[in-house]
Amino acid sequence: MSALGFIFSPFVIAILTALFFRKESSVSKFVALALFTAMLLFSLHLFSELPSSGYLDLGTFLAVPQFDFFLTLKVDMLSTIMLTLTSVLLLLVALSSWSMKNQALYYSLLIFFSGAIFGVFMSTNLLWFFIFWELTLIPMYFLIGIWGAERRIYAAIKFFLYTHVASMLILLAFFLIHKEAGTFDMTLVKEGILLSPVLIWWLLFVGFSVKMPLFPFHTWLPDAHVQAPAPISVLLAGVLLKMGAYAMIRMVLLLLPETSQKYAWVLLALGLITLFYAGLMAIYETHLKKMVAYSSISHMGLIAIAMSTLSYTGLSATLYEMIGHAFIIAPLFLIAGFFHHKTGSWEMKNMGGIMQKAPYISAIFVLAGLGALGLPGTMGFVGELSILLSSIKSFGLWMAIVALGSMLGAGYIIWTLRRVIYGEMSEMVRKTDFSMNLFEFFALTVFALFIILFGLFPNLLFEYINPAFVQFSSLGGAL
Amino acid sequence: MISAFTILFAMALVSLFFHRSYLLKPLSLVALLGAGYATFSGTVVPLIGFGTNEQIQLFELVLEVVLFTIILHESEDITITQTLFLGSASVLLLRSNTLISFILSFEALSIISVVLVSYIKTKDQAEGAVKMFIAGSMATGIVLLGVAFYLMGGGMLLAPLSTQSSLFMGIGVSLMLAGLFYKLTIVPFHGWAIDTYALVRHSHAAILSGVAKTVATLAIFKIFAPFLAEHITLSMPLLATLAIITMSLGNFLALFTKNIARILSYSSIAHAGYMLIAFVAVKSSYADEGILYMAIAYIFMQSGAFLALDSMKKEYNIETLDELKGFASQNPILSFFFTLQLFSLAGIPLLAGFLAKAVVFYAGVDAGLWWLVLIALLNSALSVGYYAWIIKSMYFDEGSFKTRLVELHLPLTSQAILATGTLFFGIFAGIIFG
Incomplete structure (x- = not known):
């Protein structure tokens, strides 16, 4: 249950912070710091709970069995490490943004981002994974577009569109996986039962390459990096690109090992x-x-x-x-x-x-x-x-x-x-x-x-x- | 027991006597609550040719919530009355089972739509209303011609649409669909919609494109799905082509538009294309839920977006992207709601628009049409271009508003209800799948 809280409470806190602390905006910093500290403690705590191999089940919520749409939260060593890295970076980014303008909105977007990114690393249902994956775009779009440098608008929209198009390929791949394997749960998918693993591999590969980013899909990043305010560049490099690398490992290499071998x-x-x-x-x-x-x-x-x-x-x-x-x-x-x-x-x-x-x-x-x-x-x-x-x-x-x-x-x-x-x-x-x-x-x-x-x-x-x-x-x- | 239709129709008639009275709005709202309760308890019109099921019941409830918010938002007496009439016609259309009841209630809905937009104050509104009237009459003619062919081929008026077909029945159904696609704004039958939605008052556009169109889509799917499934070899390529053209054209034209209402009109056409995917993928068991989900999501987000635009137009005289610049600092709450609905239209997760698209598109993949879904997904990504552009104008640009405090209690309440709906159906999908 606490895992679910760490994903969804940031969304609520973010909206409340943006609405109620507009006048005393320095409160928002401490709200963010407190939340990110709690997230760090939670991720560290997960290490002690993890089984020696495989996944730690954190519960299943919001079940829609007819569409195989479950918010299944499972973590293993890989995702726990990513969670810890993310919360450390969020904490340090919150500290290094201390003198930003328009703080209430800034920190509430950071808080919103933290919930989405925790969802990415914890959910093993492909559809929910995708939901959180896409959700990270929204706060980033505003963070670059409002606090960025001179060409921030161009960079923000390019970032949003470019990575969103890539996400569409990923979503199609997830649909194909569900059609062929009969499940959205990535821990249950076996490559052997897929009918078109090569098509799925290419869709996923291109989709995640954009986020990592790999040549020739990298052109959004120099713009986003340069136009974003410095702390947000840190988040882009430290969290968003790592999210791409994490997904590449998790969905491409671990999910489709044989095809990956072929196209390594x-x-x-x-x-x-x-x-x-x-x-x-x-x-x-x-x-x-x-x-x-x-x-x-x-x-x-x-x-x-x-x-x-x-x-x-x-x-x-x-x-x-x-x-x-x-x-x-x-x-x-x-x-x-x-x-x-x-x-x-x-x-x-x-x-x-x-x-x-x-x-x-x-x-x-x-x-x-x-x-x-x-x-x-x-x-x-x-x-x-x-x-x-x-x-x-x-x-x-x-x-x-x-x-x-x-x-x-x-x-x-x-x-x-x-x-x-x-x-x-x-x-x-x-x-x-x-x-x-x-x-x-x-x-x-x-x-x-x-x-x-x-x-x-x-x-x-x-x-x-x-x-x-x-x-x-x-x-x-x-x- | 009294059904939702009876309550809405009676209230619509009674409401005529309450014009220019402050009682009109509260009474109408109470009537809608009553209608909601009647729908919830599952009473039906005791007439041959009408029936309901759980899906329709759910959609009716959503429809009544949306009509509630429209009336809450609306300040013109005549529009409130028309909204009630439209609501009663919608209930009938949703519940119709046989061809004759479908055609009759569909025409009732069309005529009320025309009457709705005929409350004209400016030249532009007149142009929008006339275009809609002419296109609507054309469409009706074509539908009736189709019915005539269908009957000639041996079809029955007092029965659901037959799945067997003779040549004439086939021609008849095709003609009927062509006529009905006018209402769904499928390209190439879309011409009237862009002007009408953009030129008439924005709250009327919310009713036309948000409510009437979704109701029609759902009802058409319910009546025609068995026939389309039976003749999949013919219907699939034809409808797939229409779907591709519709969504691509809608999205591309929206990219080059500066007028916000016009962007929303094009986006409405693009969404008709997405909905058509459920018609193409009718063989999939997810098509039913897909179209229902799409209808529910769309009625919330399209009405929400147009009603927000209506408030902006009325209070701040905003019509183009340039005039929208810096609006977020002027009215953060209305901007937030507008942004939420735009993101939902763009298909951003945790909002109803995403899950609706996900289910419809999955139905497409399930029917083996992954290439069609790929085109739809890329279209959906393209659409982010113009939605993000509207949001950019609101949040990133500096504006030149004269600071003026505008109290928008009722419109903001109705926005809050619509936003709650969009959020609710974006997270809790279980209710759609029953």
């Missing part, structure tokens, strides 16, 4: 193209936030490569990198947004020498940047190394080219650091006062601590990640 090369190819294409775009960019956005997309390419191995080690690496990517890209977005907020410019050439004015924030930016290029001791290193190793194991030595992707990363990160953080102090930076709100400061520190903590002690995470993919330990890998 598509995923691999798109992953490689995404890695290199986005990496090159990031080198080319002089717009600070666009650089971070392309770096984020490039890392999603890495995640796709790790997925395509379809092996135990590969999927563990995927999940680790998903968490690592969220923690590394978040401070990059937040600090890029902070620099823009203070200097009023996105252009790297206008910046320089920020280290001398704001050493602590710059240090976190450097740390996250080094994490993104995979410096040992950070989460980035563990993630990229395990992806490299697992893909070499599955596809052979030529996969060492993945390391080239990391080298591209080194290129754009180090060059950016040189232009923005170090170097001559520019006139603009000299005039700017880089003082930061205490809550935002705290959020950044937490991100930095996570990057180092899990980078030095990856087993803290792998202890939980590995059991999520036990069923894959029997499979040798794709090829």
Whole structure:
């Protein structure tokens, strides 16, 4: 019952917050913080309840047996990890949005989003999964459209339309699954009984590729990332893209393992193209936030490569990198947004020498940047190394080219650091006062601590990640 | 026991004596509550040719709730009376079993619709009303011609539509459907609807496109489904083509429109296309529930959207997207309700519009027409383009409203009821499946 509460109460709280705290809008922040803390505690509590393998049943609600339409809530290790990651990020995002305009509406949209995303990770009925999946679009649409930068309207509508079209393919695939397997419950679907697994695979694959995003379906993301306010970019990269990756693992790889095996090369190819294409775009960019956005997309390419191995080690690496990517890209977005907020410019050439004015924030930016290029001791290193190793194991030595992707990363990160953080102090930076709100400061520190903590002690995470993919330990890998 | 029809019809007649009296609205509302109770307790018109079942009963209840909100919203006496007449005709049409009762009550509904829009104050409204009158007369002629052919082929007036067919019966049924599709605004019979829905008063458009059209759709499905299922090889490709053309044309034209009422008219045509999928997928066991769900969702969201627009027009003189800019900061509550209904029309989950589409489209997949459903889904995604654009104007753009406090108690109450309906049927689907 409490699981159901965490999905639906946010919707009610969101509407009440928007209506009643319009005057004293700072109350809404504390409502959001309290709710997200409760969600975090709930997700942590789930770890202790989980059975050693398989699903923990949290109940079935709103039954419509004639249409096989049940709100079935089940969680396993994978979804519990995603729930925890999401609630940590929501909490930190709520903190780093402390000085937003029009707070009552902003925080109520965040709260609304939290309910939808919890629904995505908890429901195993495909139709309800889809409902929550679509519902995440609504708050995001408003968050980008109202609080975004100059071209926010274009970005918001493009984001909405693009991902909505992709969702339609997913819905059709779910319908076909129900027609052929006779159930909407993803835990009961067996690939063997499907009549047209290939059609379903392609529909799902394209649908989820848009959300991840993979080349050539990524074009909505740079716009959304750049136009969204910094905390929302964090949510996009840390939660929404991860939702795509989660769905790709859950619905494509775990639901249709045989067809996935057959078409793993598509995923691999798109992953490689995404890695290199986005990496090159990031080198080319002089717009600070666009650089971070392309770096984020490039890392999603890495995640796709790790997925395509379809092996135990590969999927563990995927999940680790998903968490690592969220923690590394978040401070990059937040600090890029902070620099823009203070200097009023996105252009790297206008910046320089920020280290001398704001050493602590710059240090976190450097740390996250080094994490993104995979410096040992950070989460980035563990993630990229395990992806490299697992893909070499599955596809052979030529996969060492993945390391080239990391080298591209080194290129754009180090060059950016040189232009923005170090170097001559520019006139603009000299005039700017880089003082930061205490809550935002705290959020950044937490991100930095996570990057180092899990980078030095990856087993803290792998202890939980590995059991999520036990069923894959029997499979040798794709090829 | 007295049936819902009797109560509504009697109240409609009595209401004529209460014009210009403050009693009219409360009395009509009480009559609708009574009609709702009569429907709920399941009494029927004791006439041959009329009958009811659980599905129809549920839809009647929804219909009475929506009529309740329309009367609550409405401030013109004559429209309240017409709404009551229309309600009684709708009940008859929904309950009709045989061909003759269907044709008669269908014509009653059409004539009342024409009378409704004939309360003309401006030139535009006159144009809308005349177009509807001419198209409606044409449609009636075609339907009657179809009936004549059908009878010539050996059909019976005092029986449900026969499923066997001779050549003439086939021609007759096709002609009847062609005439009826005028009312459902299926392309190429849609021409009148865009102008009429956009030009007449918005609360009249709510009644026409929200109430009358849904009632007609459901009744036509009930009468014609067995025949279509019997002749699936012929009806399927024909209706599938019409469905594709209807929804694609509706959605594409809506994308390029600036007038909000016109956008809603095009969206109404697109929805007729979605509903037609249930006619195509008539073999599926989900088609029944699909069309019922679509009708229930649509009557809430279309009436809600048009009534909201009516308030905007009356109090703020908003007609185009430009005039809507920044409306959310002017009237956040009305904007919220309008947004909710638009999202429901766009098929966003947790709102009735999504589940309705899901069930209808699933019926399509169930009947093996996944390609048709794919086109419908992409159309539905395309439609987000213009709904999101309306919402964008309300929320993202800066407006230039002169701050003026407008009290909208009754319209907002009726909006709240309609929004509750949209939300309720978006979450609790069980009630539709009985």
